[in-house]
Amino acid sequence: MYNTIFFLIIIIPLAGFILEQYLVHLNRKMWSDTLPEKLKGIYPEEEYKKSQLYDRDNKKLSLWSSAFNLIIILAMIVTGGFSVVDGFARILSMNLVVISLIFFLVIGLASDVINIPFSWYDIFVIEKKYGFNTMTVRTFITDHIKSWFIALIVGIPVLGLITWFYYKTGPAFWLYAWVLITVFSIFMNYFYSELIVPLFNKQMPLEEGSLRDKIKEFAAKTGFKLKNIYIIDGSKRSTKSNAYFSPLLFTNIYFIQRSYSDFIS
Helix, strand or coil, X not given: CCCHHHHHHXXXXXXXXXXXXXXXXXXXXXXXXXXXXXXXXXXCXXXXXXXXXHHHHHHHXXXXXXXXXXXXXXXXXXHCXXXXXXXXXXXXXXXXXXXXXHHHHHHHHHHHHHHHHHHHHHHHHHHXXXXXXXXXXXXXXXXXXXXXHHHHHHXXXXXXXXXXXXXXXXXXXHHHHHHXXXXXXXXXXXXXXXXXXXXXXXXXXXXXXXXXXHHHHHHHHHCCCEEEEEEECHHHCECCCCEEEEEECCEEEEEEECCHHHHHC
């Protein structure tokens, strides 16, 4: 017989989905069908309409993706799917930490595979339709493989430690987990550009010239302690992003996206 906890587990993701879609609806209502007066003469009306259509297509895909994932989660809860995965993990190991790792590995991998079609449609249909996509099928596949590799190398030790804390520290679990996650987040924030970015993109120092001088001048004006400036082949995936800053300990790095053809020439 289902109890109160069971119904709460059902209601929480369902309520989250409804709230998310309601907020999306409120945000969408703020869009003006016509170009605002303050933007006339600055932003082309045709581009403004295009941005609305692009946003609308993305929101539709997000709705379908969220709804599909919600249905899968609810089905797993109602049919005992999570219990089946847990049983499978217990067949492979008797160690509680290992059981948890296998459980989350299976769930995470299944979730990613389920969402691949949505990612594919987003990149190769919507992004291509509006002229943003430059990603090849090969890059799409290798990006996923690299992401799985990073999840295994980085995720397993962190998740394993959190699970170990849970079983060993009792009521103080939340404190140890909070410290671990905080340290890990700071570490990844500082070293993301050094450890993760090179796995997906090529980067090299920006040559001396007017662009480098202007960036350094702007950084000096704003008090941004700039150490290095790199160009990155981000345009091999999309034409949208163009630059970002990354902190590394007490220094900062500025990355500039350049078209892939320019980067390798």
